Amino acid sequence: MSSSHVLVLNCGSSSLKFAIIDINSGAEALxxxxxxxxxxxxxxKYKYNGAKHNIDLSxxxxxxxxxxxxxxLVKQLKLDTHLIAVGHRVVHGGEHFTKSVLINDNxxxxxxxxxxxxxxxxxxxxxxxxxxxxxxxxLLQVAVFDTAFHQTMDKQAxxxxxxxxxxxxxxxxxxxxxxxxxxxxxxxAHKILALPENNSRIISAHLGNGCSVTAIKNGQSVDTxxxxxxxxxxxMGTRSGDVDPGLFSFLVNQLNYSAQNVDExxxxxxxxxxxxxxxxxxxxxxxxxAEGHAQATLALDIFCYRLAKQIAAFIVPLGxxxxxxxxxxxxxxxxxxxxxxxxxLEFMGLSIDNDKNxxxxxxxxxxxxxQNTPCAIVIPTNxxxxxxxxxxxxxxxx
Ligand code: AMP
Numbered sequence: 001m002s003s004s005h006v007l008v009l010n011c012g013s014s015s016l017k018f019a020i021i022d023i024n025s026g027a028e029a030l031x032x033x034x035x036x037x038x039x040x041x042x043x044x045k046y047k048y049n050g051a052k053h054n055i056d057l058s059x060x061x062x063x064x065x066x067x068x069x070x071x072x073l074v075k076q077l078k079l080d081t082h083l084i085a086v087g088h089r090v091v092h093g094g095e096h097f098t099k100s101v102l103i104n105d106n107x108x109x110x111x112x113x114x115x116x117x118x119x120x121x122x123x124x125x126x127x128x129x130x131x132x133x134x135x136x137x138x139l140l141q142v143a144v145f146d147t148a149f150h151q152t153m154d155k156q157a158x159x160x161x162x163x164x165x166x167x168x169x170x171x172x173x174x175x176x177x178x179x180x181x182x183x184x185x186x187x188x189a190h191k192i193l194a195l196p197e198n199n200s201r202i203i204s205a206h207l208g209n210g211c212s213v214t215a216i217k218n219g220q221s222v223d224t225x226x227x228x229x230x231x232x233x234x235x236m237g238t239r240s241g242d243v244d245p246g247l248f249s250f251l252v253n254q255l256n257y258s259a260q261n262v263d264e265x266x267x268x269x270x271x272x273x274x275x276x277x278x279x280x281x282x283x284x285x286x287x288x289x290a291e292g293h294a295q296a297t298l299a300l301d302i303f304c305y306r307l308a309k310q311i312a313a314f315i316v317p318l319g320x321x322x323x324x325x326x327x328x329x330x331x332x333x334x335x336x337x338x339x340x341x342x343x344x345l346e347f348m349g350l351s352i353d354n355d356k357n358x359x360x361x362x363x364x365x366x367x368x369x370x371q372n373t374p375c376a377i378v379i380p381t382n383x384x385x386x387x388x389x390x391x392x393x394x395x396x397x398x
Pocket of ligand 1 (some may be wrong): 207208209210280282283284328330334
């Protein structure tokens with residue numbers, strides 16, 4: 001094995017996703033997840049050579065211990081000698097970062113400064129960076145930002161119609177997220193569909209637990225549905241997406257909610273879960289709807305209607321459509337949601353092909369409409385690959 005591997009770390013508040021990727025082949029030499037960190041029964045689950053294994057951690061063990069155990073594992077599997085860099089997913093890069101960067105003290109300071117905009121995510125990402133710096137002190141560390149791809153948006157797309165000083169003094173604006181995924185699938189679409197980079201109109205729908213749609217013109221993000229935080233835009237698993245901002249004062253003044261209660265309601269108790277009162281998991285909702293569960297059916301109807309409406313709106317910045325991409329856990333697997341959404345977009349020249357729609361599931365990519373132009377296409381995302389490849393490129397430039 002050659003020295004061509006990158007360790008990819010995606011550190012959440014109580015979890016740590018990791019993968020070691022061979023940048024020559026794209027293959028994952030190791031992948032896994034440390035979960036329930038700093039809680040009662042933390043655990044590392046990993047996959048190596050096709051087999052699944054667990055490592056139990058002690059109650060209260062957090063990111064540093066998880067990374068130390070990961071280092072032991074990597075050494076034990078003799079994967080450490082192949083590593084050339086560590087790539088970190090960082091959720092919010094604010095306006096500082098328009099592309100992936102080599103991590104140094106200035107970069108760490110800038111990520112800290114941006115934490116006010118992503119108080120749940122960035123501090124967790126920083127924990128991962130600090131722990132990895134200690135554990136892999138000989139390796140270059142690279143940060144890859146979820147917001148960076150959207151830094152090409154114009155002011156008319158990214159500013160809210162609120163007093164301008166909130167933007168100039170506090171950075172309040174739309175940033176957009178899932179950038180790594182939108183970038184990856186749109187790059188793939190250009191290749192698969194032979195679309196010219198300087199003349200293409202793509203809408204990409206990343207539909208997972210979080211959901212966002214991006215309008216991509218000539219390879220650049222021109223608008224996206226998420227905003228200052230990942231709460232704006234589409235209906236998601238537990239997030240409401242767009243609501244009337246007047247809801248905030250109604251909940252506070254009429255129902256005595258605190259700001260934290262409102263935040264919790266909109267982020268954790270809404271979306272598919274809030275409407276269905278059953279689950280945030282799309283599979284469960286689809287199964288229940290198929291058995292006649294009225295609120296599950298309603299949750300799917302609202303999810304699809306809002307998604308179709310957002311996709312149609314993005315025809316404005318694009319001036320037309322070459323390809324609509326579906327990706328993420330729901331986008332890659334739910335033929336039901338794709339068929340429903342595409343049926344609402346027939347006026348845009350899209351019509352579903354049922355056989356192709358059923359074939360493009362469970363990791364299979366493919367066009368799912370009867371025509372190829374414009375088309376709807378399923379492309380499995382691969383954010384880890386983008387992080388690994390950016391980290392390798394930056395490390396090799398040093
Ligand atoms: P992600 O955040 O990308 O892992 O996506 C998670 C979402 O994908 C959850 O809502 C899952 O229910 C959904 N999902 C995964 N597989 C399927 C499937 N076969 N049908 C419908 N939804 C699915």
